[in-house]
Amino acid sequence: xxxxxxxxxxxxxxxxxxxxxxxxxxxxxxxxxxxxxxxxxxxxxxxxxxxxxxxxxxxxxxxxxxxxxxxxxxxxxxxxxxxxxxxxxxxxxxxxxxxxxxxxxxxxxxxxxxxxxxxxxxxxxxxxxxxxxxxxxxxxxxxxxxxxxxxxxxxxxx
Numbered sequence: 477x478x479x480x481x482x483x484x485x486x487x488x489x490x491x492x493x494x495x496x497x498x499x500x501x502x503x504x505x506x507x508x509x510x511x512x513x514x515x516x517x518x519x520x521x522x523x524x525x526x527x528x529x530x531x532x533x534x535x536x537x538x539x540x541x542x543x544x545x546x547x548x549x550x551x552x553x554x555x556x557x558x559x560x561x562x563x564x565x566x567x568x569x570x571x572x573x574x575x576x577x578x579x580x581x582x583x584x585x586x587x588x589x590x591x592x593x594x595x596x597x598x599x600x601x602x603x604x605x606x607x608x609x610x611x612x613x614x615x616x617x618x619x620x621x622x623x624x625x626x627x628x629x630x631x632x633x634x
Contacts, residue, residue: 477503481570481588483554485510485538487518489594493547507548509586511575513537516619524622526629531619539577550586551576557591 480496482489485508496506514535523529542549552572559568569587574580599617601608609615614625 477505478589479505479507479587480590480592481586482506482508482592482594483510483570484508484594484596485512485515486594486596488596489592490515490538492592492594493542494545497545497547502546505548506546507550507586507588508538508542509550509552509554509570509572510538511551511553513539513551513576514619515541518617521616521619521622524619525614525616525625527626531623535619550574550584552579552584554595555583557593559591 478500480500482493482496485493489508489510493506493508496504500506515538516531516535520529520534524531524534539549539551550572552574554570555573556571557568558565558571561567561569565585565587567587567589568591569585570591572584572586574582574584599608599615601611601615606612609621609624614628615621616625
């Protein structure tokens, strides 16, 4: 009986969780750790950015979906990975800090037999002065960025 922890619920992490739950027997535990409440299909952000869709049309809540599928869900961010364990836990674990589920700010150690790190890129708009949402450019990297892009585009149309 193995416990697989997946960091991230974007395209890669969400897909990995779905396939593992489908392919592995119920004796194995699949747990997703993500700071996000929603899954979003990132390629659809462009449709939000041009006003053809709304954020609500390209996202859904992860918790109810994972519960239905038998996948553990922790709305938290990973703050450290300990593949060798420590004095307290002999097996690998991830230290997480909750961002939701009425546990904001609480920490927990989540042990694992297998770890999938699917956290994706870190956006670095601050790397260039004036770049990024709320500044001199717009983005469709997230649904909130795309919604802002649509508002800016509508202003330009006027």
